[in-house]
Amino acid sequence: MEDLIRNRLDEGKTREAFDLLAACFQDRIYRLAVAIVGNRALAEDAAQEALLRIWKGLPGFRGDSSLSTWIYSIARNASLTALAASRSRAASSMEDPAVLAATEGHRSPGAPARAGFDVEAMVAQLRPQYRQVLRLYYMQERSYEEVARMLDLPMGTVKTLLHRAKLELAGHLMGTSVREV
């Protein structure tokens, strides 16, 4: 598909290239945004912003890196900008917990419970790298390679982060610390 998009670009058919690109990458861009910002409404805005930046930058894309690397880089930056803006808004709202919950996906975890526990609330408590890798891994059909490419991390790092994140979640579920990581 990347070759087809590049061919359209080489032929100067930018709109056609963009339509193909959006159809091919919009799910992955949205998932990357969800993984980074945590909140799906905010992720939708970030994904839209990323696609808009891609649209604006497409005529100037010279192919120095692969198309997917370029797209993921824009999507990461748009998501991080959206996350920073939401945090800034939350801070200006006197750290209102309701605002935080709406913008960052934080929820009050309460006591861990076996039945019907709120896994997203638990994930939201993890450190940023853990939650990004964890969310993306399960959204991207548990492919280490794809997660590594999307987050621009070495595959070994992805595996390590995922391992630690799972242990931390399991520890939280058991109400204990499984291991200091």
Added chain:
Amino acid sequence: MNTACSEFENLLTVFDEIDQSERARVDAHVARCAACAALAQALSDVETALRAEYGDVCAPPALFGRLGRRLSRAPLREPSALPAILDMVGWSAVTFAGGMVVWFVAPPVSSFTGPILYATAGVLTLTALAITFWALRANED
């Protein structure tokens, strides 16, 4: 959880990916270690919950529709003509330099070869110009 269990702790987080013999070893350990059995159960619950929470996340259908309205207000930047112009200047310089080399290596021996060299340089320059304008027009389409 004691330190002797740390190996099994690592294997439990990737239980789906390990081979049959290792699974059997992990199962045997879990059967006699209460702490690892609890961890195995917690990891299994976490795995199930994570798959349910994130397994089918897709971009909302409205995403592209809403984007379309924003795209119509964000016209594309036309590619700069500068690279094509620099190409033209570069090729003209190469043509000129080639002509000069030919001139010094094999100077015109008669009044007939001079015009041929000038005509060749002129044709090459016009070709470079034509390619440049063709490239510019292709970018505009």
